[in-house]
Amino acid sequence: MPQQTKLKDKRILVIGLGRFGSSLALELVNHGWEVLGVDSNSRIVQAYADALTHTVIADATDDEALRQVGAPQFQRAVVAIGTHLEESILATSQLVDMGVPDIWAKAISRRHGRILEQVGAHHVVLPEHDMGERVAHLVSGRMLDYVELEEGFSLGKTKAPRELLGKPLRETKVRQTYGITVVSVKRLNSAFTYATEETVLQKGDVIVVAGRTDDVERFAEVT
Numbered sequence: 001m002p003q004q005t006k007l008k009d010k011r012i013l014v015i016g017l018g019r020f021g022s023s024l025a026l027e028l029v030n031h032g033w034e035v036l037g038v039d040s041n042s043r044i045v046q047a048y049a050d051a052l053t054h055t056v057i058a059d060a061t062d063d064e065a066l067r068q069v070g071a072p073q074f075q076r077a078v079v080a081i082g083t084h085l086e087e088s089i090l091a092t093s094q095l096v097d098m099g100v101p102d103i104w105a106k107a108i109s110r111r112h113g114r115i116l117e118q119v120g121a122h123h124v125v126l127p128e129h130d131m132g133e134r135v136a137h138l139v140s141g142r143m144l145d146y147v148e149l150e151e152g153f154s155l156g157k158t159k160a161p162r163e164l165l166g167k168p169l170r171e172t173k174v175r176q177t178y179g180i181t182v183v184s185v186k187r188l189n190s191a192f193t194y195a196t197e198e199t200v201l202q203k204g205d206v207i208v209v210a211g212r213t214d215d216v217e218r219f220a221e222v223t
Contacts, residue, residue, distance in 0.1 A: 010034060013069075013077040013100075015060040015091050017044045020106055020127050021080030025052055038069060060091035072098040079105040079121070085112055089119055096120030143220045144206065154213040155183070160205040161222040170197035178219040180211035 010033045014025045017039040025035045029052060036054045039045050045055045058065040060081070071077065077100050081088040085108070092105045096119060105121040107113035113124040130148065137146040137156075145157035164172045169182055185199055186192045186206040201207065209216060 009075045011036070011074060011076075013038065013071055013074040014080060015039075015078065016080035016082060016088075016106070017041075017048055017055075018080065018082045020082070021078070022048060024078060024080060029053065036069065036074075061087050061094065063094050063097075066091075066094050066098065071095060071100065074100055076100070076102040077104070079103065079116075081106065083108065085115075088112070089115055092116055092121050093119045137217075137220075146216075148213060152213055153211070154216045155208055155210050156216040156220055157206060157208050158220045160185070160201040160203075160207050161219075162203075163222065164201050165203055165205075166200065168198050168200055169195060174219075178211075178222070179215035180209045180219050182207050183210050184208045 012028060012033055013036050014021050014028075015038045017025065017037050021037070021039075022044075025037050025048070028035050034053045036056065037045070037048055037052045038056050038058050038060055040057065040059050042057050045057045049055045056069045058069055060066060060079070066072075071094075077095050079088055079092045079095070081091060088105065088107075092103060095103050102123075103121050104123045104125065105113075105116040107116055107124050107126050108128065110126070110129070113126055116124050133148065134146050137143050143156045143158050147155045149155060164174060175181055182195045182199070182201075184192045184207065185195045185201060187202065188204050192208070195207070209219060211219070
């Protein structure tokens, strides 16, 4: 029962209302979450006072200030502080010490992300890095879409290559040859459906594949 209560708790603390933090907070409000937005900049806090459930001007690196806004009572928190690495790390550390069970932290580099993990962040996101990496894949023309689920493992959307057409996937030996799995397929003017070993790909099909990032990239080069 306690676990169910946690899962149903749709309150979240968002520290840092810059471009990333404010966008995240507004999206969560749109999805029915109760959001407490915290920032040390009074002008920014005022700008989002009507859009978010609650907003507070506070220094998130100050233990007492975080306790006064009720940080220890939250099951989830996001540290979205931008370029101030020390503040980001200190705020994350304060939340860890308070026992917040699900902490997400924004990093601006892999090194920053590793530090955040070391101080106790449960999830680290690198929005600028991840978006840049995704756009690079799309601009290069190798994929129609690309998502890195975690470092080293990705999903890629691409057109079905000629050598896979006209026979069941089990006969193509695509997993043995390329190290990827065809997850789903989309026919022209149809929705995506799950792919099976019996799925026969046709010219013009769009497929989603999963596997190690290097393998997904290599497979997307097949024409």
